[in-house]
Amino acid sequence: MPSPLADPVKLPCGLVLPNRLSKAAMAEMMAKTNHPTDPLLDAYSQWSEGGWGSILTGNVQVDVNHMGSPFDPALHTEYKGATTDSALVSSWKKYADAAQKHGTPAIVQICHPGRQSFRVAGYRGMFAQTLAPSAVPVKIGDGLIERIVASLVWSQPKEMTNADIERVIRQFVDTARLMADAGFSGVQLHGAHGYLIDQFLNSKTNLRTDAYGGTPAKRAKFVLDILTETRKVVPATFCIGIKLNSADHSSKTFEETMTQIALLAEAGIDFMEISGGTYEDPKMMGHAKTDAETTELPKSARTAAREAFFLEFSKEVRKRHPDLVLMLTGGFRTRAGAESAILDEACDLVGIGRPAAVDPKFPLLLLDESVTEGNAGMQLNKAPIPWYTRFLPLHLAGAGAESTYYVDQIRRFAKGLATIGPPL
Template sequence: MPSPLADPVKLPCGLVLPNRLSKAAMAEMLAKNNKPNDTLSDAYERWSQGGWGCILTGNVQVDVNHMGSPFDPALHSEYTGKDAALLEQWKKYADASQKHGTPTIVQICHPGRQSFRGAGKRGMFAPTIAPSAVPINIGTGLVERAIAAVAWTQPREMTRGEIDTVIRQFVDTARLMADAGFSGVELHAAHGYLLDQFLSSKTNRRTDEYGGTPEKRARFVLDILTETRKVVPANFAIGIKLNSADHSSDTFEETMTQIALLASAGLDFLEISGGSYEDPRMMGHSTSAKAQVSDAKSARTAAREAFFLEFAHTVRERHPDLVLMLTGGFRSRAGAEAAINDGACDLVGIGRPAAVDPKFPLLLLDEQVADEDAKLVLEKAPVPWYAKWLPRSLIGAGAESTYYAGQIGRLAKGLATYAPAL
């Protein structure tokens, strides 16, 4: 019996994804001069051969002065549509990504207050920008405060003129991606980046038309979505990424209000990340396939994943026609099928396995491969020896990103890739 993962999915804009498996966004760390290059294109050409229903790129920053990573591609200046050399750079990237027919969607981003010192061209001591001047807090200990002071400058509240500028930068970036031949863009409104900062009451304390209520906090993202739709082709997809971990039960209804506004504004898909559907037992499904998630989860992790499930199911119940992608911990056919069969999503986002096996979908969709063999087990990425002196939250995330960026680099060079070893 064919897997439901093989079903095509049609987005509201008319773009058809040939199956439900999406290569999720990951940091590539390959754009040394913040421009697309042959190495980046080579990595995406490998993924284009992998049988994915959709490919999501890593971050493309909308302003080279404010970067989330020193090695992300970015928009360097206003895009007028008349720069042939610029367009050719991006067209080469788009062509490589879609060489074998897989639609590729570009994740576009502004880090806001999370722009590291030295990441971008604004200078080491220039402030970051944010909806409100709320500094980053990674902990109250001496080490945490010292790391924060070294890593980030103090943010300042954006003026209305700066809000208009950043909206234009998002729109310019989306138009450049459309002109280059990509199939769509995804607005990165997760992981504490600028769009997420506007949506959240923790970081948005404005009292003007861009803050104060859930609806006003959503206006910045809605303006970007509305203005982008005006300048791209009708069949160009516009999605958005949210992370359940960026929200809480206390603000649950506020988040649902914002999602309703986005859905009514012409959103093509919503990606929800966080948590895991990898263990089918948590939905009451058969446990014949070996679980990929340890039974010995902490109470905190279990609570986080329970909220992830509630978040996904509530969005589905309230917006049955909204195309949903879930990303977070998928490692097997059984886990991916459980998410689809549970009715929680239409698309399954797969990240780290894609960096180790760019053709992972071909394994999951091969009916000759038994369920127990249609998987890729991944251990935790190794951490450096000095990790014990640094906050666990930073080291864990940094070690994972660095490890898999290294695998993407190997993939781009045509070298063998490796899963983390015990």
């Protein structure tokens, strides 16, 4: 019997994904010029052969002055259109063609890190302020070492003016328009992991009392404006998705989060990816804080035995919005785990990250009916933590080790070298 993972999925914009397996967005750290590079294209060329239903790129930053990492691709200046900036479009078209050369739709994750932009990332200078909805600094712990590390890694954020907000909205729109002109199938707005859109949505980091803060709906205005303005300048068939956090909202603010999801669904988002975590509490990497301040939806015994990190939250969204196309990412390792999430109607798309860095053709294994259930998957241990990071908070060091390890695997397969998961 064919796996439900092999079923195609049609998005509201009309884009058809040939199956339910999505290569999730991961850091590649391969754009040393902050433009698409040959090594980056080589990696996506490998993924394009992997039988994925969709390929989500790693972060493309909308402002080269404010970067999530020093080696992300980014928009360098205002995009004036395909005719005026034909050389720029040609450069990005090579990226789109590499990722989609075997017919898999590629969707670009576009992002602004806000207060989480490292001092060494971006062209603004090491001592220049970051941008944020409110001047709330990144806090990774209460101890002296944690405070020192945070002050060294991140500068003090500046509360954005209305002019700042309007400029960043334009940058998101410009980036989406460039991706459409280059031939990508869509964009995904990165509204999770503590980046700028998430900072606006979250009452802990958005203390504003103007049109962009004070209520759940007003905190959602920033991303809704981006969505509305982007729709005006891209083809109707161009996909616009969003990645949202589930895990960084306490039970007290759960209904506020659901209010914001309802607004996005009403605005016509094509799909919503459920993820979670921030630099302060990196659940998306499987390294969460254990303090009593972090609360989520209660997890059932069945969920604890499953692979998905954020399953319960996704099921609640599905119950309230049965027509919203949901993608669930975080922890999937086997065919059985992915099928369980689909059959349980928790999601429509399964996002796969770390296994895709070890085997870019992982879907071919999961979808091969001749492969037995016990062999249709990949076991991965935690990445080893380097000794020189032991002074860092454990959750931060662990998340950094995970990201670094899998970046190295992506670089290896891009060069045609063998990859290996962390030893069990």
